[in-house]
Amino acid sequence: MKTFGIMTLNFESEALYIDGIAALSQSCGMECFHFLPSSINPLTQQVQGRRYSAIEQRWFDDEFPIPVLIYDRCFYGDDEHSKQCIPIVSWLKSRNDITFLGFGLPNKLELYGTLTTSRLAPYLPHSQSIKDCSEVVSALTKQKKIIIKPINGSQGYGIYYLKKNDKTIHVKTEKNKKIISRIFPNETKLCQWLQPLINFRPYLLQPYLELSNAASKPFDIRILLQKDEQGVWVERGKGIRIGNTGGILSNLSAGGSVIDFSTWSSSLPPAGKEYICSELNFIITNLPYILEREISPLFEIGIDIGVAKNGALWILDVNSKPGRKVVLQTDPDLKETLFLAPLLYGKYLSQSENKERKSNYEKTLYH
Known part of the structure; x- marks a missing residue:
């Protein structure tokens, strides 16, 4: 049975998501562990963390070897613990005996520099x-x-x-x-x-881009892409994030709300809807392949697309550790699919002959 480790900076982070993955791990032939980078003993290379018991359906404190598959869900801040963990994760990513589901993306400015030389350059705000x-x-x-x-x-x-x-x-x-x-x-x-x-x-x-709707609320399109059990990129869903009146953010953490993409797009004139859907399809089709070719292998990305008042589309942000709130609020039935996705892709990687996945791992910690 393969060992599947979920790595976070604390045990409270994304608890429902991590519990959901763990509950389905045995069905995918995986034994699931949860640990912090800082809990690895550098001398013994043993980890103090949690092991999920499929029989009792709960976590147990345990000591175990570093899992062979790692799903990185670490979100770094300016705190000392983050600074301690960053070099440990870089070391883990450099090891040939460990497979990360995704290696992440560099910072926003490096990412901008990469994409400005691609066919997606017209969609990027100057940075x-x-x-x-x-x-x-x-x-x-x-x-x-x-x-x-x-x-x-x-x-x-x-x-x-x-x-x-x-x-x-x-x-x-x-x-x-x-x-x-x-x-x-x-x-x-x-x-x-x-x-x-x-x-x-x-x-x-x-x-500054004029990306607000008729009610002067900032809004954007959030799209979640993941690789399936065959390693093929698929769209899991998309929704419209709407911020506060007069605000500058549509993020849910800033108090934003969500509406279904189909509901929003059906209110557009037919020509406008066709144009936006065509442009979105072009971005979705090209972006993951450009990122993997130029930067590093990925498992999932969240893409934030702004729609200007003149109809122009802008790539506002790309995140390799995306949340799932927008997709689940617009389609709650996707919950089990999203829980299974990391496990099924991890299973695919463990069976794949393609081991040439590591590239610039030291630059890809943050996103």
């Missing part, structure tokens, strides 16, 4: 790194409205909207499902606030 507040001031002078976001950010954390008025600069963000606004009287005051932020973590700058 540039920020080293100094003067670059933000220059962009505001030219564009009037911009977005800045952490290069390694996720779930909409740390995203700011900046707008230059005649004399003042308006900055807006969302925290704890609330919109927070600040008005700076001049560029000097803006830089006094912004420069420490840029110094603390790397940020990138993008033009």
Whole structure:
């Protein structure tokens, strides 16, 4: 029986999802374990973690060898534990006796650099790194409205909207499902606030795209792609995420809501619906293969697509550790399919002759 390990930074993370996978593991010929990277003993290479008992249908604390198959669901922050775990995961990814379901993606700026040389370049908002507040001031002078976001950010954390008025600069963000606004009287005051932020973590700058609906609520399309039991990319589902009125985020963690894609698209004019579906199909068909060819093997990706008021589609984000809330809210019957997917793909990998999967693993920790 193959050993299947689910790796997180704490045992509370995604508990329902991980329990669901574990409950189905035996049916796929897998013995399921749950562990933290920091719980690996570097001398014995034994792990202190949890083993799932299919007979008793619950977890038991246990010590075990590093599983041969690993599903990485680690989400890193700025805390010391994250910093401790990153080099351990990099070491695990470098080992030939361990198979990761997916190797992840690099940061947003490196990903942008890769995709700008592909056929998907027209769908990418221009992105540039920020080293100094003067670059933000220059962009505001030219564009009037911009977005800045952490290069390694996720779930909409740390995203700011900046707008230059005649004399003042308006900055807006969302925290704890609330919109927070600040008005700076001049560029000097803006830089006094912004420069420490840029110094603390790397940020990138993008033009502000008008991606709100008729009710002035930001919205985007979230698509979940995964590989099936034959290693073939399939679309599990897609839905529309809608944010708060006047907000800048559609993320569910920021208080957003979800509607079914079919419901939303049926409200469009026939020509508009056909155009958007055709463009989405082009992106979905090409993106996973470009990422795997240029970066590293993957198991799943979440794609966020913005639809501008002029009908243009924009790739806003690509995440190799996507959530499943949007898909499950629009189609709850998919729950078991999503629980089984990592196990079935892991089984496929363990039986596959293709072992040449490792590439640039050290760059792919974050997403």
